[in-house]
Amino acid sequence: MYRPKTTLEQWRILQAVVDCGGYAHAAAKLNKSQSSLNHAVAKLQSQLGVQLLEVRGRKAYLTEAGEVMLRRSRHLTQNVQDLEVLADSINQDWEPQITLALDLAYPRKLIYPVLRAFYPESRGSRLNILDTVLTGTEEAITQGWADLVIGGTVPRGFLGEPIAEIKFVAVCHPDHPLSAMSSPLDANELLQHLQIVIKDTGQSPDEKQGWLRAEARWTVSQFHMAIDLLLQGLGFCWLPEHEVAHLVDAGRLNRLNIKGSSFRKHINWLVHPRPDAMGPGSKLLSELILSHRQLNHYPPLEIKVGET
Structure with a gap:
């Protein structure tokens, strides 16, 4: 049975870093420390064996591989969110x-x-x-x-x-x-x-x-x-x-x-x-x-x- 190397949280962190334009703003948005976000993305890249981000100056930029992986990850996290919303809808008679x-x-x-x-x-x-x-x-x-x-x-x-x-x-x-x-x-x-x-x-x-x-x-x-x-x-x-x-x-x-x-x-x-x-x-x-x-x-x- 296949065991995922990565977690949804790691992908959400990567998305936040890209959407916010860097680790500092992403940390503020997620209410996490900047070092924890750095660690999460570094571990994600290590687990995949693929460089997703490169830092130039104070801003993080996606690599070509990162753009593809990020796009697919958005479908993944959205599908999970939809599943959870669907479960809520099933568990209640009326919104x-x-x-x-x-x-x-x-x-x-x-x-x-x-x-x-x-x-x-x-x-x-x-x-x-x-x-x-x-x-x-x-x-x-x-x-x-x-x-x-x-x-x-x-x-x-x-x-x-x-x-x-x-x-x-x-x-x-x-x-x-x-x-x-x-x-x-x-x-x-x-x-x-x-x-x-x-x-x-x-x-x-x-x-x-x-x-x-x-x-x-x-x-x-x-x-x-x-x-x-x-x-x-x-x-x-x-x-x-x-x-x-x-x-x-x-x-x-x-x-x-x-x-x-x-x-x-x-x-x-x-x-x-x-x-x-x-x-x-x-x-x-x-x-x-x-x-x-x-x-x-x-x-x-x-x-x-x-x-x-």
Whole structure:
């Protein structure tokens, strides 16, 4: 019978050292001494006969072999965590707490009938509903801290069900200089004007979506703040059409027609970060969300994790 040479704790320590950028920060995060972390990683490398890290200056860097081993180790530790969560779910009839992460762009009017239907059946479960944006929504899935996630992307290795279609439009105040320019606008006309953007809630934001080339940018955390700034005649912003349609219709905001991008369309997906560990409350909430979706039927999206 095969006996493992290494332990899960050693792999978790290696992950912490890499994620924190060195032994000192990892020690603080894990509440362990730096020497114990050094010893654990050194022993791990010795047991495997493979150098995983090399220290240059005060920072630890992965070797090529270390990158491969670390990637595989993350699957290992995540699988163990999922097993433990599954055991907890099996041992209890109903979850005491359910966390639902909602991308800020998802129309809130769609979730309210879901919550009304869920409450009488919730059996006292505490429901945490948290706003997320961009990378923050992805992290809710990949880090597994939410039970259900509604967001604009489905990360690799996860399944998603499409539930809503969101259209983003560029808007500004009627008295803003952009409103007076000939339509359609060249995107270069936007460069010298203030752009209002919504803050990415991720721990490691990745600005890979949307147009972000304006010289001046102000970042806010909510749509209502962005809209208030626009109503003051400040800047332009891409916002969900359902958030600004009434203001455009009332003539309080102007919709910008930009050459090559009159609007951006996004699909919102319902994702189960840990499908095997879902309790009955999360399953019921998921079913209710799907029953209130605002789309024709789409097949579920599946993206395979590449094997190393």
